Amino acid sequence: MSQSPSTEGRLATLEAEVAQIKDQLQLGAEPRNWLGRVVGSMSRYPDFWEVRLGREFREADRPLGNE
Secondary structure, three states: OOOOOOHHHHHHHHHHHHHHHHHHHHHOOOOOOHHHHHOOOOOOOHHHHHHHHHHHHHHHOOOOOOO
């Protein structure tokens, strides 16, 4: 029958792993500006421009002051 690690040993291992994860996150931390990474990401696809032109066409057909 194998012995299970003590609670203190398991806790020490867990604390060491959490500290390692924190260090890794701090070294590779990026700014949390998710919008900056997304804006313009679809513009390289030809369909993006067709959708934009369709929207402009629909908006041009609306009466003024009806927004």
